[in-house]
Amino acid sequence: xxxxxxxxxxxxxxxxxxxxxxxxxxxxxxxxxxxxxxxxxxxxxxxxxxxxxxxxxxxxxxxxxxxxxxxxxxxxxxxxxxxxxxxxxxxxxxxxxxxxxxxxxxxxxxxxxxxxxxxxxxxxxxxxxxxxxxxxxxxxxxxxxxxxxxxxxxxxxxxxxxxxxxxxxxxxxxxxxxxxxxxxxxxxxxxxxxxxxxxxxxxxxxxxxxxxxx
Numbered sequence: 001x002x003x004x005x006x007x008x009x010x011x012x013x014x015x016x017x018x019x020x021x022x023x024x025x026x027x028x029x030x031x032x033x034x035x036x037x038x039x040x041x042x043x044x045x046x047x048x049x050x051x052x053x054x055x056x057x058x059x060x061x062x063x064x065x066x067x068x069x070x071x072x073x074x075x076x077x078x079x080x081x082x083x084x085x086x087x088x089x090x091x092x093x094x095x096x097x098x099x100x101x102x103x104x105x106x107x108x109x110x111x112x113x114x115x116x117x118x119x120x121x122x123x124x125x126x127x128x129x130x131x132x133x134x135x136x137x138x139x140x141x142x143x144x145x146x147x148x149x150x151x152x153x154x155x156x157x158x159x160x161x162x163x164x165x166x167x168x169x170x171x172x173x174x175x176x177x178x179x180x181x182x183x184x185x186x187x188x189x190x191x192x193x194x195x196x197x198x199x200x201x202x203x204x205x206x207x208x209x210x211x212x213x214x
Contacts, residue, residue: 005079009044012086013041013044013082014080015086015087018084018087018088019086020036020037021033022088030190031126031183031187033076033082034183034187035183037080037199038077038183041080047072048074048163050065050069056201062175070182073182074182077182077186078189079182081186084214091154117189119177119192120173120174120177122192123173123177123184124173124177126187126188127180127184128173133175133207134178136172137165137169141165141168144164144168151208
């Protein structure tokens with residue numbers, strides 16, 4: 001379960017959120033739980049900041065100072081999510097330092113333009129429907145339809161329109177993923193980790209080949 005990092009007050013605070021976590025687990029929907037928990041946590045236990053910015057308004061911090069503070073918050077959120085897995089979901093335990101590294105790595109990949117196909121798909125599954133990104137895709141699909149020199153629409157086949165839609169969607173969903181909030185990034189990692197755990201569980205339950213059975 002990793003090295004304990006919480007105080008007694010923090011343990012009591014997190015334990016009090018246990019019933020809500022279990023409800024979210026049953027519904028397989030953690031978005032509102034994490035949003036509410038993070039808000040309550042940082043009000044109750046504000047993150048310490050570097051001594052050189054204690055008396056400076058956050059909006060006046062340098063980009064480097066802001067990045068350091070954001071990474072600290074990101075790591076704390078990962079620790080909080082890991083705490084609930086370790087204490088409320090014994091079958092979903094992960095190594096705390098490793099989980100934090102995965103979250104930070106995913107955050108850095110998103111910001112540098114590198115991407116994981118699975119992460120992008122998971123982001124799309126959770127945030128695309130009804131989003132501004134979906135509206136942009138639909139608008140571009142209309143506005144960028146092929147036209148002849150006179151400006152008249154050229155009739156497309158279903159395959160041609162589908163191919164054009166996928167290219168637009170691919171570009172827009174990648175841009176949206178790169179601009180995802182920390183909460184969205186964190187939720188994507190949670191979903192990826194849960195998916196991995198489900199696959200491992202399914203593999204454990206697969207029947208053994210006849211030649212390996214006793």
